[in-house]
Amino acid sequence: MMPNFSYLRVNSLEQAVEGLTSPETRVLAGGTDLLGCLRDRIFPADKLVSITRLDKLRGIEETADGGLRIGALTTLTELIDSPKLKERFPGLAQAAGEAASPQLRNQGTIGGNICQKPRCWYYRGEFHCLRKGGTLCYAFGGENQFHAIFGTDNKCCIVHPSDPSPALVAFEATVRVVGPKGTRLVPMEKFHVLPAENVEKETVLEQGEIVTEIVLPKPAAGTRSSYRKVRARRSWDFALAGVALAVAFKGDKVERARVVLSGAAPVPWRVKEVEEIVTGKKLDASTIAKAAAATVKNAQPLEHNAYKIPLFKAVMEEQLTAMAKG
Ligand SMILES: Cc1cc2nc3c(=O)[nH]c(=O)nc-3n(C[C@H](O)[C@H](O)[C@H](O)COP(=O)(O)OP(=O)(O)OC[C@H]3O[C@@H](n4cnc5c(N)ncnc54)[C@H](O)[C@@H]3O)c2cc1C
Ligand code: SF4
Structure with a gap:
């Protein structure tokens, strides 16, 4: 059931900023994430400030x-x-x-x-975990198959x-x-x-x-880009592993590359090792193989998510191969 909160629909940004007075006052846009979080009592809100008229x-x-x-x-x-x-x-x-x-x-x-808020099932459930101000992360020793393999800092593996x-x-x-x-x-x-x-x-x-x-910003000349997501179900689902690429080519060589993973870490995870390997090179089979290996070089899988390592390698290989073809 929804908790009680007051509702302010503002007509200007100034009003919105003035309305957001306490940590329990929250911005409401489309409501597709926020209203579910409130209904499930994941965090409290005493006021919602709707910005939809702006x-x-x-x-x-x-x-x-x-x-x-x-x-x-x-x-x-x-x-x-x-x-x-x-x-x-x-x-x-x-x-x-x-x-x-x-x-x-x-x-x-x-x-x-x-x-949007994270999808960790402990966080979305009734567990007062570290991210909610508690003392423990339940995922490290629990059901962590959809959790992070990078950047957890041994604190939270969303x-x-x-x-x-x-x-x-x-x-x-x-x-x-x-x-x-x-x-x-x-x-x-x-x-x-x-x-x-x-x-x-x-x-x-x-x-x-x-x-x-x-x-x-305007992409550099010769930029090709892609996003590939692997998920458990064919209908809506969050990423098990995803790769975003923005690669600028000069002739058949890579001039500049940005490589970022989803489903990998608590933040979008940039893999500079891969960017360095491909920059200045042709995307041939040998460069792509090195790049795929570098994608997961520093991964620290948890008990139930080591499957993400071959998955990320395979997606990187697939995406760079597709990009090389233009
Ligand atoms: C079943 C389901 C499946 C989903 N699957 C995916 C998926 O596969 N991939 C994916 O990327 N997303 C997924 N989502 C998330 C979905 O894309 C987001 O819920 C949606 O984009 C949030 O936009 P909203 O306008 O509804 O935000 P709201 O629900 O209104 O707000 C979400 C959060 O952002 C804050 N907020 C909103 N706008 C602003 C702003 N302008 N400035 C500051 N704070 C703001 C709110 O306070 C709140 O904390 C899924 C959601 C659901 C419910
Ligand atoms: S990964 Fe751990 S600390 Fe982070 S939200 Fe989930 S249970 Fe909480």
Whole structure:
């Protein structure tokens, strides 16, 4: 059953920031994640501040330098359907298309997607774990087949649940945030927080801060991109393993590469070792094999998720091979 909370539907960003006064006041966008969390009493809320009337936060526009600005209230369906996105950032359009179900994509916004709460079943259940302010992570010694193989810091082994996030990191996006102290720009790569930094937070957002837009810089000439997700079921499901690639080619050689994993770590997980191996090279079988091995070189699997190691290697090999073909 839903707990009681008050509801404020604001007409301006200023009103929204003023309304977000306490840690138990929360931003409401499409509600597809937040309302489930409240219904299941995962965390409390005494007030919801709905930003859905803020039309300036909707839509996809060109920026002066040839990039794109995506308003935080743009739905995942709008991302998938955008010709500009499909043409210049196909890996991001693919990632949005891999998220959730058509109904959820019609309602869920990109701002809410990158801020969504983790799916760890202990966290979503009745366990007062470390991330909820308790003293213990139940997953390390428990059912951890869908958990992280990187970046756990032996504290919390959630995987970051968003599919678009790794693609946004690969495209070097920036998140614009507005709050009580004004506006700040956060590189997407630094937007999510590792357990070592703060085990109770998923993002760098402070009290009262709202994501207003995500800015994608113009991709370098010759950039190809993709997002591949492996999941347990063919219908909606979160990533067991995913790979987002944004690779700029000059001739038949890689000039620049961004390689980011999903389903791997508490944040979208950039694998710089792979980026270094492919940069300056042709994507031939030998380079691809080295890159696939490097993908999982530093993995630290848990008792039930070692299957992710061959899975990530195989997906990386498949994606780089496909990219080499153009
Ligand atoms: C059954 C199911 C399956 C799913 N599968 C996938 C999947 O496979 N891949 C995937 O990527 N996602 C998946 N999702 C998540 C889904 O994509 C998100 O729920 C959705 O994108 C969130 O958007 P929303 O607008 O509904 O956010 P809300 O539910 O309104 O908000 C989500 C969170 O973000 C905060 N928030 C929202 N907007 C802002 C903002 N502008 N600034 C600051 N904070 C904000 C809220 O306070 C809340 O904590 C799934 C969800 C469900 C319910
Ligand atoms: S993995 Fe994180 S969210 Fe899950 S039980 Fe452990 S501390 Fe809680």
